[in-house]
Amino acid sequence: MTGRTAADREQAWVRHRDFYVEIGEQPGVPGPIPTPEELRRQRWGWFRSAPSAVLAALLKLYRRLISPLYGQVCGFYPSCSAYGLEAVTVHGAIRGGGLTAWRVLRCNPFTGGGVDHVPQAARIWPEGSTPSIIETNHPPIPPDDDCAAAEAEPSD
Amino acid sequence: MGFFDTLLLPFTWAVSWLLSMFHNLLTLFSDDGDWADSGWNWTISIVMLVIVIRIILIPLFVRQIKSQRGMQEIQPEVQKLQAKYKGKKDPVSRQAMAQEQQALFKKHKVNPFMMCLPILAQMPIFLALFWMLNRMRQEQYQQEGYGALSASEVQSFDNSEIFGVGMSDIFLPAFNSSPTEWNVIILTAVMIVTMVLTQFFTQKQLMSKNMSEAAMTGQAAQMQKVMLYALPLVFVIGGVNFPVGVLIYWTATNFWTMGQQWWVIRNNPTPGSQAEKELNLRRAARGLPPIHEKKGEAEQAEEKPKPSGKHLGQNAQPSRKKRKK
Numbered sequence: 001m002t003g004r005t006a007a008d009r010e011q012a013w014v015r016h017r018d019f020y021v022e023i024g025e026q027p028g029v030p031g032p033i034p035t036p037e038e039l040r041r042q043r044w045g046w047f048r049s050a051p052s053a054v055l056a057a058l059l060k061l062y063r064r065l066i067s068p069l070y071g072q073v074c075g076f077y078p079s080c081s082a083y084g085l086e087a088v089t090v091h092g093a094i095r096g097g098g099l100t101a102w103r104v105l106r107c108n109p110f111t112g113g114g115v116d117h118v119p120q121a122a123r124i125w126p127e128g129s130t131p132s133i134i135e136t137n138h139p140p141i142p143p144d145d146d147c148a149a150a151e152a153e154p155s156d
Numbered sequence: 157m158g159f160f161d162t163l164l165l166p167f168t169w170a171v172s173w174l175l176s177m178f179h180n181l182l183t184l185f186s187d188d189g190d191w192a193d194s195g196w197n198w199t200i201s202i203v204m205l206v207i208v209i210r211i212i213l214i215p216l217f218v219r220q221i222k223s224q225r226g227m228q229e230i231q232p233e234v235q236k237l238q239a240k241y242k243g244k245k246d247p248v249s250r251q252a253m254a255q256e257q258q259a260l261f262k263k264h265k266v267n268p269f270m271m272c273l274p275i276l277a278q279m280p281i282f283l284a285l286f287w288m289l290n291r292m293r294q295e296q297y298q299q300e301g302y303g304a305l306s307a308s309e310v311q312s313f314d315n316s317e318i319f320g321v322g323m324s325d326i327f328l329p330a331f332n333s334s335p336t337e338w339n340v341i342i343l344t345a346v347m348i349v350t351m352v353l354t355q356f357f358t359q360k361q362l363m364s365k366n367m368s369e370a371a372m373t374g375q376a377a378q379m380q381k382v383m384l385y386a387l388p389l390v391f392v393i394g395g396v397n398f399p400v401g402v403l404i405y406w407t408a409t410n411f412w413t414m415g416q417q418w419w420v421i422r423n424n425p426t427p428g429s430q431a432e433k434e435l436n437l438r439r440a441a442r443g444l445p446p447i448h449e450k451k452g453e454a455e456q457a458e459e460k461p462k463p464s465g466k467h468l469g470q471n472a473q474p475s476r477k478k479r480k481k
Contacts, residue, residue, distance in 0.1 A: 068383060073270040077258035080272045107272040109219035114262030115255055139252040144240065 012127040013038075016090050017120045019134055024143035028135060030127050042124045044092070051093035059085040075113025078137040080104050083118055085133045090121035160287065165303075167284035171205065172303030178204045179309065195318035199404055206408040209281060210416070216274045217416070221424045226266035233260055282405070289401040293324040318400075319343055327396040340400075347403040348395035352388040354410040358417055359384050 012030035015038075019027040034042070044052070063081045074080050083103050088096035099118065107113070117137070125131070161168070178201035227234075237260060241253040261267045291297045292310045301307040316323050321343045330340035363384065395403060425431035436446040 070270075070275060073272060073275055075258070075261070075267040075269040075271045077255045104272050104276055108274065109216050109223055109267075109271050112223065112262060112265055113258060113267045113269065113271070115259045136247070136251060139248045139255065141252050141256060142240070 013042075013124045014127050014130050015124045016122070016134070019138035020117070020120055021138075021140075023141045026140050027138040028130060034124055038122070038124055041122055048092050052088050052096065055088040055093050055097060056085055059088065074107060075109075075111075076103070076107055077113075077115045078117070080107050082133060082137055083116070086118045086131075086137050089131050089133060090118060090123045161291075164280065164284045164287055167280045168288045168303045171281060171284050172288055172305045174205050174208060175201050176304050176306075176309055193312045193316055195316040195321075195323060198313055198316050198323055198401070199318055202401060202404045203408045205285075206405055206412060209278070210409070210412045213274050213277070216271070220267075220270060220274075221420065223265070223267045226264060227268055230260065230264045230266060233264075278409075285405055286398065286402050289324065289399050293399070313401075321400055323401040324399045326399050331396075344395065344400060344403060347400075347407050348392055351391045351395065351403070351407050351410050354407070354414050355387055355391060356384065358410070358414045359387065361421060362417065 013034045014028055014030050015034075018029055018031055021027045059081055063085070067079075067081055072079070076083065078086065080100070080103055084096070084100035087099040087103075090096070091099060103116065106116075175198075179197060182197050182200055234257070237253065237256055240256075241249055244250075244253075288302060288305075291302050292305075292314050298311050298314060299307055301310055305313070314322070314324055320339045322340075325337070325340045325344070327341060327344040327348075330337035330344075363381070391406075395406075398406070421431045422435065425435050439446060
């Protein structure tokens with residue numbers, strides 16, 4: 001795994017949309033080889049990546065330092081800060097920032113929360129270098145049948 | 157005007173407008189000529205600002221408590237979910253469980269969480285107040301005014317004093333100046349200690365009384381324990397750097413939070429917590445069924461007139477907590 005580098009053209013690529021799977025499926029499985037167009041769009045110039053990186057760094061700082069002060073307050077999955085981090089990472093500062101602001105506005109007791117993922121973006125990454133927030137926000141959900149055995153056990 | 161002034165403009169304007177309004181109102185009610193420029197006038201104005209902001213947030217708060225009400229009814233399904241993830245403590249499984257749990261809450265239109273907006277909404281207000289109070293110490297804004305505050309109001313604020321301490325005085329500079337300004341140090345120190353104590357009490361009460369047994373184990377609970385001691389540190393570090401005006405706001409907010417939480421813990425405790433047991437004991441003493449027992453039952457009980465207020469005799473005492481069953 002570690003021997004692979006981004007320069008290796010033959011390697012597998014993971015698309016953001018690969019993380020949007022049904023219950024029981026494994027998210028983040030590499031899809032078909034990307035087209036040259038996809039590869040071209042994957043590269044963000046500094047003009048696009050710098051503001052995104054700044055916002056992402058701020059959000060990471062917030063998640064590290066301020067979030068724990070409040071414990072879990074967010075009624076959504078992923079939480080607003082996790083959503084924001086993924087949004088600016090995959091959509092960039094402007095669209096990602098807008099999505100995040102809209103999410104925070106919706107995060108009030110009148111909307112009721114729920115599962116609300118970041119809209120799919122066109123971003124792709126070489127396998128293994130997906131930002132960790134994407135994997136954090138899209139865990140594999142085991143099918144309910146899995147727990148049939150556990151439930152059969154006598155509980156205390 | 158700097159970049160930050162522009163960014164905070166809507167908030168500083170709202171905050172300064174409210175402050176100015178309260179100050180004018182309070183000035184109207186007094187014949188005392190010095191009252192207008194008194195530090196106490198400004199202090200009460202700041203406290204009223206806190207009250208207004210927190211009152212605005214009450215509907216959100218009430219709505220949130222209501223959305224907690226249904227939690228008890230979906231307990232079987234929550235337990236099923238907990239069984240599914242029993243023993244899986246790795247981060248990925250915890251995330252998966254969190255996702256399924258939120259989906260479950262959404263399906264049943266309940267949610268035990270406070271939500272981000274009410275909490276985040278207070279941040280720019282605090283920031284704006286802090287920024288504004290800092291600006292009011294500067295010559296430029298004492299000539300121009302700031303936000304909705306006129307030049308004379310800014311000067312009045314900056315020159316006003318409580319216990320001989322100016323609204324813009326700060327612990328650290330007072331400490332470093334020679335001679336040391338002891339009145340500033342004592343007042344700010346008292347306020348910092350008050351903030352720390354109210355915060356500590358609020359958090360401690362939350363943890364010891366209002367967390368369900370499930371919530372008291374696990375990583376989140378550990379984090380809360382760390383915060384119990386880390387947050388006072390934040391107050392001390394912030395407190396020595398913030399002017400008296402900000403400390404007044406902060407202390408008042410802490411008191412409000414403490415009172416509000418005391419009320420919630422007493423009347424709407426988290427299901428499965430110590431506070432709920434205590435509430436049910438009190439309810440049993442008054443002949444009411446335990447809270448959250450069943451929606452229909454609970455509603456009927458609420459609609460029933462109070463049990464006539466007649467003394468029920470010694471048998472009505474809460475002899476045992478599982479009396480209802």
